[in-house]
Amino acid sequence: MSFAEEVKNEIAHCKPENAACRFAELAALLCMGGSLILGSRGTIGIEFSTSNNAVARKALKMWMESFTVRPEVRVRQGLRLRKKNYYILRVTPSPESTAILRDLSLFPTDAEFSAIDLRKADCQRAFLRGAFMGGGSVNQPKGDYHLELVTGNAAFAEKLLKIMRRFHLPAKTTDRKGDYLVYIKEGNGVSQFLQYIGAAQAYLKFESVRVVKGMRNNVNRVVNCETANLQKTVDAAVRQRRAITCIQESGLYPRMSPKLREAAELRMANPEASMSELAAQSGLTKSGLSHRFKKIADIAKQIEGQKKDEI
Known part of the structure; x- marks a missing residue:
């Protein structure tokens, strides 16, 4: 029916x-x-x-x-x-x-x-x-x-x-x-x-299904959001480790400032950690740590640019 x-x-x-x-x-x-x-x-x-x-x-x-x-x-x-x-x-x-x-x-x-x-x-x-x-x-x-x-x-x-x-x-x-x-x-x-x-009974049935449907949709949104955030974390960690490796292979790693080396070592020791987790370990703010990684990324880009010019 x-x-x-x-x-x-x-x-x-x-x-x-x-x-x-x-x-x-x-x-x-x-x-x-x-x-x-x-x-x-x-x-x-x-x-x-x-x-x-x-x-x-x-x-x-x-x-x-x-x-x-x-x-x-x-x-x-x-x-x-x-x-x-x-x-x-x-x-x-x-x-x-x-x-x-x-x-x-x-x-x-x-x-x-x-x-x-x-x-x-x-x-x-x-x-x-x-x-x-x-x-x-x-x-x-x-x-x-x-x-x-x-x-x-x-x-x-x-x-x-x-x-x-x-x-x-x-x-x-x-x-x-x-x-x-x-x-x-x-x-x-x-x-x-x-x-x-x-239609009291039909109303109750309709509302109960709506509640379950709404909860399921909310759960799916939360899961999708968390999955997207996790993917962003993984992508950021991969980019940062790649930049650090590039600098190490160029021999310029010892020339970086102590603050940048500290951030690099923290990332290499915690390859799967999020920026919030790294910030908590370092005692820095998330924005401060992000600023250091941005400088590391800029150095890696300069090194890669020089390699292309030599080729």
Whole structure:
């Protein structure tokens, strides 16, 4: 089961706080996953389909608690390669169904859902919950953070975006192949969205994976940093020993000042030590010791330059 299905299964068991929240959740669910059916004399019905059994039961329960018109329930088998069943709730066009859809702001299409009370935060959360059950998806927290709501209705997408921004969620919108997407690509935003729609268990799972993922990334950064520093230490030690050897082979080593010879002997005796370790042994500051090695390197360059000129 995908993480998105786990979220839908969990929020399908969330009970709306009141009738207004139930209307908001049902309206968003049907707008997201349903399609209107044209009947005679201007009547309208609706057909809602989903592959999630829990969502289908939730849609039926909310409908039956709200209206007296009973929808037809059917199960359609999926194709061989996709064995999931599809659960279909169909309300035949009639004057009663037309009035119901008008009460849900689904007929005529009402971009602002003016018949639904969306002033309170609990109704707004119920609205987002219904939208996610109808056409939402979210990536596994182990991968990239991505949550999206997909709808064919541009006005509905804008309404979802407006509500999500009321909750200060970092949501954005775009279009793809005739559909409109409202999406979040930030870990904190996805986490907050799961909280708002009532997916408590999914939220805890998401956060626990995020913590482990963050710790692993921090450990990797520390290891990479230490590896890079170790490589720098090794490279510096090799350059310094090479410069000292060059001076020794030229016969000019005894002519160096006592301070430079002291630094050279310290390095040759401690080939793998870092500059901080050498500084601690010598009683010098790190910058002071580095300055001495720079002078040794300059002498070695002069010697190598003279050798090239002789050649």
